[in-house]
Amino acid sequence: MLNQTNIDAKDLKGKDFLTLRDFTKEEIFYFLDSAISLKKAQKEGNCPQLLKGKTLGMIFEKSSTRTRVSFEVGMSQLGGHALFLSPRDLQIGRGEPISDTAKVLSRYVDGIMIRTFAHQTIEEFAEYATVPVINALTDDYHPCQVLADLMTIYEQKGTFEGLKLTYIGDGNNMAHSLLIGAAKVGMDVAIACPKNYEPKDEIVAAAKEIAKETGATVTITNDPIEAVTDADVIYTDVWASMGFEEEQEEREKAFSTYQVNQELVSHAKETYIFLHCLPAHRGEEVSADVIDGPHSVVFDEAENRLHVQKAIMAATM
Numbered sequence: 490m491l492n493q494t495n496i497d498a499k500d501l502k503g504k505d506f507l508t509l510r511d512f513t514k515e516e517i518f519y520f521l522d523s524a525i526s527l528k529k530a531q532k533e534g535n536c537p538q539l540l541k542g543k544t545l546g547m548i549f550e551k552s553s554t555r556t557r558v559s560f561e562v563g564m565s566q567l568g569g570h571a572l573f574l575s576p577r578d579l580q581i582g583r584g585e586p587i588s589d590t591a592k593v594l595s596r597y598v599d600g601i602m603i604r605t606f607a608h609q610t611i612e613e614f615a616e617y618a619t620v621p622v623i624n625a626l627t628d629d630y631h632p633c634q635v636l637a638d639l640m641t642i643y644e645q646k647g648t649f650e651g652l653k654l655t656y657i658g659d660g661n662n663m664a665h666s667l668l669i670g671a672a673k674v675g676m677d678v679a680i681a682c683p684k685n686y687e688p689k690d691e692i693v694a695a696a697k698e699i700a701k702e703t704g705a706t707v708t709i710t711n712d713p714i715e716a717v718t719d720a721d722v723i724y725t726d727v728w729a730s731m732g733f734e735e736e737q738e739e740r741e742k743a744f745s746t747y748q749v750n751q752e753l754v755s756h757a758k759e760t761y762i763f764l765h766c767l768p769a770h771r772g773e774e775v776s777a778d779v780i781d782g783p784h785s786v787v788f789d790e791a792e793n794r795l796h797v798q799k800a801i802m803a804a805t806m
């Protein structure tokens with residue numbers, strides 16, 4: 490266990506969960522510890538009813554399999570209830586202001602989870618909501634996913650110290666959240682992207698600033714072999730994220746030499762593990778023999794979404 494006994498859970502109550510930038514290393518370790526305990530309790534058939542009588546509102550402006558199901562099941566395992574709210578049915582889809590929607594929903598539910606496009610939308614929602622708002626993915630960040638990724642790495646490696654995480658592909662929401670998450674826990678992070686698909690400068694600068702405190706290194710390169718050399722963890726994600734589908738063809742060309750395949754992973758440590766947030770496109774960003782091979786832990790990673798989501802909801806709600 491990471492044993493963050495110096496964190497007072499009361500300090501996390503009521504807090505929004507928008508990016509890992511808003512949490513200290515100790516708070517992140519607290520979430521991870523809590524997720525590990527909740528996982529154990531669930532396996533023993535003994536999940537604590539920490540959110541009995543509470544309700545989570547879930548707004549999805551983009552598709553989801555893992556996030557929707559893990560939040561809904563997680564809430565029910567904690568004794569609460571989750572409401573799926575589609576913007577097709579909400580008045581927000583007909584132009585009701587975000588601020589009014591946030592204020593109204595806050596009168597009914599105890600927490601609101603949102604998956605949307607612009608990160609600014611969730612920031613605006615959180616500004617007007619009086620209950621905690623959880624980011625279930627924006628164009629810029631996917632913090633719940635990265636918490637599950639960190640939990641999976643910790644389960645597999647038993648530490649973050651001395652590890653190198655390599656991300657190959659698009660400088661998207663996953664790349665941004667991995668930069669921040671790795672820097673926060675003190676893990677070296679290297680990102681290899683094609684030219685013009687690098688992560689945002691502001692987020693790279695923030696990760697470098699955080700890394701100074703934790704002793705991690707942050708490397709951004711266009712060379713996948715340089716990035717993957719000696720990696721302990723290899724991560725990739727789709728080339729065209731949700732909202733960028735019309736760029737699929739031009740992206741396939743730009744990313745053609747960035748596939749995570751046996752040749753590329755041969756430069757990593759022999760003990761490397763492979764992670765992918767899923768959904769995956771076999772034959773595009775990753776070859777089938779890597780994602781379905783012995784180093785891949787993508788289904789443990791997907792399962793851990795359930796446990797970290799429960800930890801986030803239990804702490805903030």
Ligand code: CP
Pocket residue numbers: 552553554555556557626634766767768
């Ligand atoms: N990884 C992830 O967030 O998956 P979904 O899009 O299925 O929720």
Ligand code: NVA
Pocket residue numbers: 626661662663726727729730731766767768
């Ligand atoms: N980058 C991907 C992540 C999906 C979980 C997307 O935004 O579509």
